[in-house]
Amino acid sequence: MAGLERFLADEAATARLGEDVAMALRPGDVLALKGDLGAGKSTLARALIRALADDAGLDVPSPTFTLVQSYETRVPVHHFDLYRLSSASELDELGFDDALAHGAALVEWPERAEAALPDGTVWIELVHQGDGRLAKLSGQGAAFDRAARSLAMRDFLATAGWGEAGRRFFVGDASARSYEIVSLAGIAPRVLMNSPRLVLGPPVRDGKPYAVIAHTAQSVTAFVAIDKALHAAGVSVPEIHAQDLEQGFLLLEHLGAEGFLGQNGEPIAERYAAAGELLAMMHGKAWSDRMAAAPGIFHDVPPFDREAMLIEADLLVDWYVPMLTGKPAGNALLAGYHNEWNKVLDRLEGSQYTLMLRDFHSPNIIWRGDRTGHDRLGVVDVQDALIGPAAYDVASLAMDARVTISPEIEKRTLDAYVAARRAAGAFDEAAFREAYAITAAQRNSKILGIFVRLEKRDGKPFYLKHLPRIRDYLRRALAHPALSGLHDFYAAHGLLEERPL
Template sequence: MTVAVLERFLADEAATARLGEDLAMALRPGDVLALKGDLGAGKSTLARALIRALADDAGLDVPSPTFTLVQSYDTRIPVHHFDLYRLSSAGEIDELGFDEALLQGAALVEWPERAEAALPRTSIWIELVHQGEGRMARLSGEGAAFERVTRSLAMRDFLETAGWGEATRRHFVGDASARSYEIVSLSGFAPRVLMNSPRLVLGPPVRDGKPYAVIAHTAQSVTAFVAIDKALLAQGVSVPEIHAEDLEQGFLLLEHLGSEGFLDGSGEPVAERYAAAAELLAMMHGKTWPQRMEAVPGVFHDVPPFDRDAMLIEADLLVDWYVPMVTGAPASEALRAGYHREWNAALDRLDERDYTLMLRDFHSPNIIWRGDRTGHDRLGIVDVQDALIGPAAYDVASLAMDARVTVSPEIEQRTVDAYVAARHAAGGFDEAGFREAYAIMAAQRNSKILGIFVRLEKRDGKPYYLKHLPRIRDYLRRALAHPALSQLKEFYMAHGLLEERTL
């Protein structure tokens, strides 16, 4: 790898502190920031801002580790602040627990030249030197960590072009994708959300020479979010207003819709909120949506179809990931063939007459509750980029069988009934056809999720998703209880796919 270099002029202490925030937003466990500079160059200002940003505590006491040699902070990402000035040899860094610190956190190292040979090759070097009335920061490094820092600095430049260059940045939320979100605050304005949505890495071909994301129609760039967000906003759905966008880099400055989650204070579902969300879906499904949507003048997004190939490759995640985990062996060709046969028969039953714009992940993590408002405006929707044209029933199943929280059969039924009542009130609604499609889509979605949650553990090192599996199996059993899915249910039962497992 080639060492890359960036330079930033810092006009004053405030600019130095902002660089500390920018570095904090890019930091991950295992990262090392090597901080060089003469006395008074601004190392303490930079370090203090970085640690306070990670702690989300502007008043946090951050003493110099000159005498203790290392200070540790239990922040969002644990950070260990080393001062190597008094080391007599590079080998002494081992006695400070340096390697152990990197196993579960990041390291900020002052006077790194005292142990340069002992630092990882992927360390990011930051040298501060006086320049005129300010100072110059010279950043150098290689690999993924330096790429993250480069992107974080580009986000600061984006904020500058939007008139928010002096805003403070704090981590907000990440998700299972590469997207992340920050809260940015600027005096005199309501806080906004900074969305970081890098272009999707497609991965290797998995079928017919195409990557999974292409077959499943996963959004490949932020253009999809912008186009769908604007279309929804124009139709009265409370999605974030977009204050600034950089489609090429994947940065958006968004309205902050609020901080109250869709669940109650204990993380439990509230029946009235689920019913309100179902009524919002009914309103949306009663509208006609264009397949081509404009993001910015002259730039369009064509909303993909939720076609059979997409449905099947998603359902295949169960045999690709879940089956090997619970059986200890890859799925046999006979199992795969039978699985496809039964799923094709189920999908043959879908009636394309009730296809519409489906948001795909319409569930509690992506809904903000705004109880001080009325009607549909009580619901803020924040994740729309993967929307497709597909069965209206899919989003109802996504909501009523919420993957992240246990929705009782009673609340599920109230949610579905609220949707059905709203569709009947609008006229021309085929309830029997909807309920059959609801069962099919609920079975497809929960089969997919069983595979995704195992993949997140096996491939991505995120074991905490496995705790959701019993809930998803229960949802799958509920969906397969519909008479139209009796053969599919028999197949699942014959292969032990609905059995409770101890992992």
């Protein structure tokens, strides 16, 4: 069983420990709080629950008499007090297993039911030491590892002069990365980025994992290098205030939280057009494929090569086709699919290649209406950038995977991009529009597969609601004459038909 210790000089330090553990909490976790009366268990529990609720004033009464108090927070948490339990068997009567099925459990006086607690329980013991407390954390498994990493993030903040900052969950994404808002009185809030090194999966082709073939960023070094290159080129990206490349921690400027959608979730056309103009500016620049993250540390930006394009497109036949048909894609379908895609990708040869951010869409662009020009757009989540077709990011923007973009707004976005490219000099619009259709078809084929995979493999069914939109985007892309063969193949196999969810 692994363990670590932290000295808590006062009540504020105990509360910060509660915040740190809260940031690591996931459904199914069990936290066992041990300590004598007055050791600080209640202070830690209150801070943890308030951090999950993002409500510093939330009333958190002791569950001494109710035995359990439940809170519908970001991760639902159930606060148990087992002091009055006469035997471990009574834990079932309190609905302990049910609580873990829908959230996490915070258990005081766990000694009363120690044998009934799961193996992955994280134990936190508070003991008096001098004028303060010593917190002893122990456990094994994913929950303890997350808690230990969260405490390492607090240590990182301390080295950056932000050791006393409050921490609140900001956003997570489909990867292992997560982001928090950290705040200190009198200073603008900042973003704490937690980017653990990518865990490569099993080999899927030619002895290589999917992430290697698709050139997914494997460490935070990629983000730092690309962020610095974009900043030097006049793109508004977060300033990096502190970095730990080895552990994968960054302290970043907070660019804001306003996005590209109106109050009712509708896309704001002017903002998409402005983002198209920003891409046009970026695509008029020359980019090196070697970028510096720190003195002597470089990131080599990978190419969006045919192997990467095809393995991404294959997500459609690997996941989406089996959902439609109830069985894996057959050899004939796979061979025809690859044949058609290879013919289409041949047409990309000779098109403009540039720095391609890969996920240039509304979740990763901040709107800053108080600024002017390109500075109105703050760009985040840049670590997976490649050297690839310039048209790809335009397709990512104008066919936003999580927002329904009408053909009219798509056209306005494209027109803004094209007008800006023309104004800057010679521009082959016909070649661009063909590359746009090809990359849009590739991207949306990939996304159909990813969204099904998120449901089937990762237990995230809420992504399926996006499938009708992605199919519509795919039909739009395949309408280009250069993709007629691919369109006919998709149509012949029912890949463009609307399906009930």
